[in-house]
Amino acid sequence: MLGGDKSRSKHDEFQKLQSRLPSVWRSFDAQMNSDLDILVVPSLSLDRGELIKVEGCIHYEERLLFALMRLSNPRTRLIYVTSVPLAPIAIDYYLQLLPGIPFSHARERLLLFSTDDYSLQPLSQKILDRPRLLDRIKRSLRPDRSVMYCYNSTAIERDLALKLDTPLYALDPDLLYWGTKAGSRQIFAECGIPHPDGSQLVFTDRDLAVVAAELWERQSHLQRLVVKLNEGFSGEGNAILDLRPLGNPSTHAERVETIYQAFPDLSFQGNNETWTNFQTKISHLGAIVEAFVEGEIKESPSVQGCITPLGTVEILSTHDQILGGPDGQIFLGCQFPAAENYRLQLQELGLAIGKNLAAKGAIERFGVDFIAVPNADGSWDLEAIEINLRKGGTTHPFMTLKLLTNGYYHLEDGLFYSQQGQPKYYVASDNLHRSQYRGLLPTDLMDIIAHHRLHFDTSTETGTVFHLMGSLSEFGKVGLTSIGNSLVEAQEIYHQVEEILNRETQLVNHNSALPIAWKCR
Structure with a gap:
């Protein structure tokens, strides 16, 4: 055959x-x-x-x-x-x-x-x-x-x-393909969803310089461009090209060459990334360029949905993402729900994208990342950035809340309610990360949780649920979802956990003769 x-x-x-x-x-x-x-x-x-x-x-x-x-x-x-x-x-x-x-x-x-x-x-x-x-x-x-x-x-x-x-x-x-950067842009165009001006998919650095120059020529006011590997995730695979130091080349050929020569100076979002390494990935992953959305005030919300095997589309949640890295492109965590100013608009746009994906035969999870910039009249402009056709950093905290409380998401206001009708909120991260946490075993974390009563309380349905415990000892990193009856309470619970872990690990570092469980007593 x-x-x-x-x-x-x-x-x-x-x-x-x-x-x-x-x-x-x-x-x-x-x-x-x-x-x-x-x-x-x-x-x-x-x-x-x-x-x-x-x-x-x-x-x-x-x-x-x-x-x-x-x-x-x-x-x-x-x-x-x-x-x-x-x-x-x-x-x-x-x-x-x-x-x-x-x-x-x-x-x-x-x-x-x-x-x-x-x-x-x-x-x-x-x-x-x-x-x-x-x-x-x-x-x-x-x-x-x-x-x-x-x-x-x-x-x-x-x-x-x-x-x-x-x-x-x-x-x-x-x-x-529909979950890649290029595929996402195609779906946004088909749905009439606002998204940044950008390029088609290319597979050489020279072609990348050409499409970047064309984008700059279409929008001469641009200050920065985002260069994206077609299959990057969580902000990894993104780089920023600052156009301001490049002057104003007079011809298209000069503009292409100026950009090409500037590639080694890209501001990379990933850990220890270099242009040489990035350049080799372009040939097999492909890359695009997009206009960088500027703004003194800028949020990074997302909407999550699900397409059932029966073809129906459900909106599951909205979040405001917590981003970091040199230019604020790396996903660090999220808070639920997204801001009231735009969460219903996110749901509407997410539903349109979900129906498009369902018509193409997609099932299960999808998430769409946006950038939100406020207008003078109090409204917000939403620009779609990418579609994720997989589980993501917002999947596990929401499903943790849903499965713990057996509650429900309410489309009319974009809130999640427990069975008792209490709205629930959370702050979550995969990246509570400190060098001083290295050496903590899961049993040590349990000792700290028990002594300080940091665990999730099923009677109040508030508290913290931990994950990624296996990465603590070697990498000093742990994940957590802090659930409260208001966003302020969820944030306070999260910060309390962080303060206690910092204090406990400093205590161990200064007095390592005693097991952590003894100190907690």
């Missing part, structure tokens, strides 16, 4: 497998009656050159541990696979958050597998490379009562789903 025939055969086989999704969808989405096996494969199947910039990236497989809360459905079984074994105390931590379910009952319905492989190879590929492990996972799944859940979907996840004979509740990899 020729290569093209093999590809078509695999495509047809995958479509046949996916045709089973609608029949399991209602069970997957059920609140208390789900009789389903959920296989969680949190593989970060992303460009390795970009992924390596994220410290402790292998521990980002813990981001989907909120899925353990689906065990609050007493008939649900959950199979969670990771590259390296999870700390037992981290598993216990999540299971003890389950409302109304005995710990032992939930633990019996949870199966954990690990590849024992610390490499940057995607987890899904690690599983495929281990036939015996693959077989054990397959035997743990009930035929026609299972679904696979992942961080992002690529051809590797498709191959794994086929090997396991388990439908993949995620984007068909054939549609990945």
Whole structure:
């Protein structure tokens, strides 16, 4: 069989497998009656050159541990696979958050597998490379009562789903283009969504200089341009080109050459990025340029939605993103909900984009990032920046809140309400990061949480839920979602956690003779 025939055969086989999704969808989405096996494969199947910039990236497989809360459905079984074994105390931590379910009952319905492989190879590929492990996972799944859940979907996840004979509740990899920078811009244009002027996709640095010059000529007032790798994420793969030092070249050729010569001076957002390294990625990832949205006051909101296997589009949440890095392009965290000034407008734009994606055959999560700039009359201009067709930094905090409280999102005001009708708010981050946190084990974190009562209180439905605990010891980094009954309360809870962790780790550094648990007493 020729290569093209093999590809078509695999495509047809995958479509046949996916045709089973609608029949399991209602069970997957059920609140208390789900009789389903959920296989969680949190593989970060992303460009390795970009992924390596994220410290402790292998521990980002813990981001989907909120899925353990689906065990609050007493008939649900959950199979969670990771590259390296999870700390037992981290598993216990999540299971003890389950409302109304005995710990032992939930633990019996949870199966954990690990590849024992610390490499940057995607987890899904690690599983495929281990036939015996693959077989054990397959035997743990009930035929026609299972679904696979992942961080992002690529051809590797498709191959794994086929090997396991388990439908993949995620984007068909054939549609990945719509989650790239160039694909996002095309959808914005089709939907009539405002977005920055920019270029088509190019694959050489010389062509990049040409399209940058053309953009500058179209908008001579521009001060800066953003250069983006087509498949960057979380702000990694972005660079800023400052046009102000470049003068005013008189011809198109001079403008192209001036920009080309300025590329080595790009302001990179990623860790330890260089032009030489960035330049090599352009040839295989492609790149675009966009106008940099200026503004003394500028927010970075986003909207999240879901496309069900039945083709319906649901808006899940809005957030204001917390950004950092040299030019404020790196995702550090978020707060929910987005500002009242524009959250309903975000929902409207997100719904239009979701319907466009659904018509193209996309399913599951999508997120759209925007830049918001205020007008003199109090209104806000929203410019769409990119579409993410995967789980993101806003997925796990919102799902943590939803699954912990069994509450609901209210489209009319863009707020989330608990079952008691109390609006809920949160501040979340993957990047509470201090060098002094290095050496903290998950057990040490639990000691601090218990002593200072930092844990989530199920009676008030406020407090903090931690994640990425595995990255603490080596990288000094932990994730957290601080939930309050107002945004101010959520922010206060977050800052309290940060202050206590800083104080406790300083205490250890100055008096290392005693275990941290003794000091807490």
